[in-house]
Amino acid sequence: MTATHESADALKFPILIGDIGGTNARFAILVDAFAEPKTFPVVQTADFKNIDDAIQDSVLDKTSLQPRSAVLAVAGPIDGDEIDLTNCPWVVRPRDLIRDLGFEEVIVLNDFEAQALAVSALPETGRTQIGGGTVREGASRVVVGPGTGLGVAGLVRARKMWIPVAGEGGHIDLGPRTDRDRALWPHLDTIEGRVSAEQVLCGRGLVNLYRAICRTDGVEASHVTPAEVSDAALRNEDARASEAVHLFATYLGRVAGDLALIFMARGGVYIAGGIFGRLVPMLRPAEIRAAFEDKAPHAELLRDIPLFAITLPLAALAGLATFARSPRFYGLETTGRRWTRV
Incomplete structure (x- = not known):
């Protein structure tokens, strides 16, 4: 064979x-x-x-x-x-x-080629838009999804066919932007000294972020799994767990905006993955959208690109x-x- x-x-x-x-x-x-x-x-x-x-x-x-x-x-x-x-x-x-x-x-x-294939035929009922922007039919699309790792794939239209573009985009560098970020970054667990997007934007990444917040604030971390962090945030039991969830969403918005620029994804950026779905009830869509668009000198370009959460089960x-x-x-x-x- x-x-x-x-x-x-x-x-x-x-x-x-x-x-x-x-x-x-x-x-x-x-x-x-x-x-x-x-x-x-x-x-x-x-x-x-x-x-x-x-x-x-x-x-x-x-x-x-x-x-x-x-x-x-x-x-x-x-x-x-x-x-x-x-x-x-x-x-x-x-x-x-x-x-x-x-x-x-x-x-x-x-696996993210499969997510890209799903995006090619996703019904309106299978997605929720975050903020503004207009889908341009036939334009490139990109899907990003935090799960056990951080998956990324593009989808390009050419010769009347959709062409999935697989890669390991979840391993791009993720850098600090705000004063709070700069305080947290030295406390994040790294891979050979490097903070990749996947080090923060996946299940273990949520825990990594929560621990960094605790270390920065000089307190003992009391949660050890992604579910514990998200549950504590959902119940408003732990301010640092809540901050971890909101920063997670902000950083995901930033990475989604980067990917929109890389693929010129005027057909939309689509967020997949069970982790994001579980966090949605706690999130502020305006914050995710603001992070997505905050791409000077191309903020105007990003404002016209739609951002979606995939809601279709088993997409x-x-x-x-x-x-x-x-x-x-x-x-x-x-x-x-x-x-x-x-």
Whole structure:
């Protein structure tokens, strides 16, 4: 079995689609091009030794359907026949999936390519706008999402196709802007002395930010998990947890504005990820929007770019389903990322 070197042709139904992050794995089966995806309960990656066991136990053992194809989005760069996930010990081996689980072909994408695919067909009801701006149809879009890590992907329209642009944009530098930032930055945990956006804008990043606030103020940190920090903020029990949540949102707005400039995303910037959804009830949209637009000398440009929170449940699976139904509408390069039975 070898990876094919061709564009994505029509896939054979039924198709297993999967969105595998650092913490959770979500699966569904697309029976045909017209059916809605049949979803299965979300599973924890930590509960399974590998993706093979997760698919067998949580999908194949729960249905009489035998998928012929699989389109999997994974949190990590795809390079070769053994794909390491960035924030999870799983290694995805497409050849093994074909040999052991009965697939005829397997396509593996980056997880935020799947989010970008979702953004290409997101209904009005699947997003909430933050502030002003106008979507320009056919213009570039970008999606950013704090979760176990910080995912980023672009979406470009060319030759009547949407082309997802994957990368590791969550690892760009994040610098201080205000006096409070400059007081906090020396107390943030770094990677080899560097504060990347992901060091602050993800689950562990929220805890990192909260601890830095406590260290700066000379108090003992009393929360050790993202849920503890966000819950304390939601209940107004801890002023430093509340500050961490609001600064998290401000920094996310700044990074979203940077990405808008990088991609010239006049089609909009879309915030995905469960963490942001959980924080939304505590946030002040005007503060996020102000941070997004605060990009002198291009504040006027940013004011015209819309910013959205994705509210569609299981958006990445919806994106994968859209691609699986009609691969020809997407300029998705599958060379080295598509394996077939021989």
